[in-house]
């Protein structure tokens with residue numbers, strides 16, 4: 005049993021919201037809000053959730069289901085559930101186990117993990133931790149040469165695909181991060197940290213393991229030739245260095261030579277452009293409401309994109325997934341699978357690997373129950389006939 009499993013066992017934790025409550029108690033506000041928060045007025049953050057609430061189910065009753073099949077083929081991988089762990093930056097700040105713990109839990113659960121460029125662990129270590137597929141997510145921080153170095157390492161290590169995030173022309177205005185001193189926490193100036201220290205000192209167990217883990221570490225997968233790993237910087241500065249345009253996809257394709265998934269698409273036009281540029285799949289995403297506030301909920305954008313893709317490439321979706329029922333709704337609307345970020349990051353903050361494993365266990369149990377209550381024997385059979393979305 006993974007360390008700290010008791011901390012997230014039932015009945016203390018019966019759903020993802022319980023993991024969120026525990027996370028809030030275990031990590032400093034600055035870390036919790038980095039995970040929990042969105043951009044500006046957090047309209048999109050809330051909309052992502054609200055869109056799920058507007059869909060209702062149309063169950064088929066009295067259907068015998070001796071075996072409920074949750075397996076789903078995604079990007080050539082056979083996943084035990086239609087859920088991938090989304091790239092979450094700063095995971096090693098959230099919990100010392102960080103990306104390695106999350107990847108291991110994903111693999112144990114029979115699913116895939118997507119490693120953010122803003123990772124505290126070397127990509128080779130993360131890949132080795134998982135028995136499942138591991139994907140890399142690219143921010144071109146530090147420029148093309150730096151990215152090419154990471155892509156070569158990821159290819160050699162056996163990463164299964166490359167997610168290219170395209171919604172970070174600049175960083176969204178995440179006001180909680182400014183107020184809480186995210187930049188100061190990660191910066192070098194001790195003086196700068198003093199103002200924000202009470203919230204950190206209020207979480208001594210997090211602080212102890214953060215310090216024992218080496219504190220703020222450089223980015224081992226963003227290696228600047230002649231200078232070494234880039235120092236960790238706040239998300240605003242990081243994303244400003246990470247802008248990717250359609251033109252960049254040419255050199256990214258040449259450097260990667262494997263499947264590319266475009267993450268951050270919200271319109272049929274961009275989805276078609278991604279497909280024309282050779283994407284193997286797209287992720288309908290508004291970056292969890294962390295970038296442009298006021299964009300549509302991803303669930304509302306999904307039907308337009310599914311219809312534009314017309315089955316030619318896989319469509320994935322993220323944003324606001326907290327229950328198996330949410331996953332089922334997204335799949336009924338045509339997504340092949342979903343990406344979960346906060347749902348497992350709360351678990352990571354609450355209890356490291358055991359917390360991520362618990363999040364996945366909750367979603368798996370939810371999925372099976374929802375399918376059985378719907379009278380649908382398999383993920384592959386979900387379609388629009390199981391839902392009603394008059395208000396979507």
Ligand code: GLV
Pocket residue numbers: 092093122239291294
């Ligand atoms: C990192 O990608 C973030 O959105 O915080």
